[in-house]
Amino acid sequence: MSKNGLQLRLYEEMKMRIETTTKLNQIPQHVYKQHKGFREWNFVTSKHDHQTILQILIDGRDTNAVDIEGNPLPTLVYLAREKRPQYHHHFKAGAMNALIRISSRISNAPIILNVDCDMYSNNSESIKYSLCIFMDEEKGDEFGYVQFPQNFDNLTKNDIYGCSFRVIQKLEVKGLDANGGPCFIGTGCFHRREALCGKKYEKNFRFDLKKLNNTKVNERASLLEEICKVLASCTFEHNTTWGKEMGLIYGFPVEDIVTGLSVQCRGWKSVFLDPERDGFFGVAPITLLQLLVQHKRWTEGHLQVFLSKYCPLLYGYKKIPLKLRLAYCAYNLWAANCLATLYYVVVPCLCLLKGIKLFPKISSPWVLPFAYVAFSHHAYSLGELLWCGGTFLGWCNDQRMWLFKRTTSYLIASLETILKLLGYSQLAFVITTKVADEDVSKRYDQEMIEFGVASPMFNILATLAILNLLGSFGTMKKVTMHADKGFKVLDQFGLQILLCLVLVTMNLPVYQALFFRMDKGKMPSSVTYKSIIFALLACTLSVY
Incomplete structure (x- = not known):
């Protein structure tokens, strides 16, 4: 047998022994006697x-x-x-x-x-x-x-x-x-x-x-x-x-x-x-929940560092270059991105239902700066990802995940950090589990986003998704029912409508999980009902 073949056989034997021990939940007697460390665990409660x-x-x-x-x-x-x-x-x-x-x-x-x-x-x-x-x-x-x-x-x-x-x-x-x-x-x-x-x-x-x-x-x-x-x-x-x-x-x-x-x-x-x-x-x-929990811990920790004596701007003063201190701060302030993202996800949609204009008219030359910033930013980020070996669909998924993380993980991390500073919360270290059953792994290989369990983070995601869907439907109803005013509405609210439609497109996997999927990875019914109630309540308050 070749050297590589022998190594492979030994590895497979070791893997089989570990898997057998895990399934039986019992250590083989000859291994148990070989290591005294196992015997010491007998006295542990x-x-x-x-x-x-x-x-x-x-x-x-x-x-x-x-x-x-x-x-x-x-x-x-x-x-x-x-x-x-x-x-x-x-x-x-x-x-x-x-x-x-x-x-x-x-x-x-x-x-x-x-x-x-x-x-x-x-x-x-x-x-x-x-x-x-x-x-x-x-x-x-x-x-x-x-x-x-x-x-x-x-x-x-x-x-x-x-x-x-x-x-x-x-x-x-x-x-x-x-x-x-x-x-x-x-x-x-x-x-x-x-x-x-x-x-x-x-x-x-x-x-x-x-x-x-x-x-x-x-x-x-x-x-x-x-x-x-x-x-x-x-x-x-x-x-x-x-x-x-x-x-x-x-x-x-x-x-x-x-x-x-x-x-x-x-x-x-x-x-x-x-x-x-x-x-x-x-x-x-x-x-998805594993990802959101992991990023909540990371962003919460980064924000705590920024608000502590180890803040890079102060702790690193005259010790490390200014550029390095600013680079640390870019990651330390990840959680703060939730504020701007929540504004663009919630406010334009509600103002659209109420008829409040936030952006320039489509026919106005002042729309050009907004269009330039949006186009150049996304074109640049797409170019970066493609240059680093990614795909276009990978870039779309990346943009969707940044939206999900900023509206859930970053928001909760910011709130918990504030509570900790006020003395209402204690430091916790949440371990991200990476073990999943066969069905979850199969859906992951098929690139289906896994929801499956109830979580406050999913309540937020679903509520924001339905909110933008209702805002888009409400606006389209105005445009189609009032043909004489349709072009005027599009001219005045074109950017807000476009923003809502982009958010609806990014949330397509959420709508599928809420209303169409029948597998175990769908959104739980409790999350669906709560999100619909919260979204309708927000729309009603914004209109009336």
Whole structure:
């Protein structure tokens, strides 16, 4: 059997064992006896209340730790940090900081790779590429981290949920390299340990990555496990700078963004590395609610950063270039886009029903600036996406998703951030589930937007969609029933009518889910009834 064939067979066997264990919800007895970490879980009453469980599964210093071809295996460690209900565990940032401390005792490797649990390496050369940057004789010592793009291997042809970030990663982020480097996006990132642990950059900084740390070679794995457990305890960080000046910063749903900003403000630079073969792949959301919840968390975290002491304009003053601070602010203020978008979605439609004119007449020369801005903006965004490898339908989907996100995720993120600042809400970290049943996956492959469950976000989407539909019908009725005044109405309200029709077109999948679809991915009846009532109430109030 060839080498590739053997690797494939071993992978399939491992996959089968994992799937069998998942289905049976039981660990095979021989595996259970092999690892003492499993036995320690017997004494755990809750996943939110347990002791530190640590096991060195493979000791890389053991000469017997080799693969089937005789090649040495790297050290592999399993860690479940201590969790107690009375202590805040700080979500992903707390887990990362515990791992940083544990690894400093076991290996103390100068470079750390951070990858999310739903991502995998697609290019083994990514390690070499990153080390080439860190080890560059002229500029290598300036870099604190090397960020790879966040790519997904389950995107549909036309990217139905607009998850690819093509323009951001291919154009926007690459432009930051000349201004101090991109932000840290939480995954696919190689960190210099010293930069991540709070060390400030010094011009005479020199570190030899080839130098190995052999201070722990004489310690046995069992002894190391006991020594390291205290580093992952709930009380270890008390009266320390962990989460403030060392490790990942606490207190934000986007701990990666504020941590990257902190590293750059300490003098380190970063670099965006996008090789021809993608370095890492992950799983994108395959339902609309997953996408909206994910973006709510991101935009809420960004806005909290902007309104905190870590605001890039203030925190980065005289530390990083102005252009980089403004680039951070562009993402920090994503949530604020909900205000302008809601205005254009709600106000023109209601004013159309009432007969209030908002834009110049079609026959007026003052309509030209509006037409120029609308055409040039959309033509430019379409050109960007096509240049980055997208499709026209992908651009249409992207525009639709921006509308959905701004009127739901961004709006709720803004409201919750305000409530948090007023003391009425607490920090929460919502994990985006990526697991779905076979029917959902099939509809996703067919590029059908998945609704299927009741959600306040869907109430907003459906209400706004029906509102614009009623506004369009009401206006068309005026035009057709009064032929003598039809051209006058079109002349006066042409831009408002066009805006409503564009919004109706963008909401076609919502109308299908509300009234026509019969599969499980349709809009729930409760959402349909509520949205119709809310839309009719808004129309009645606007008219009378």
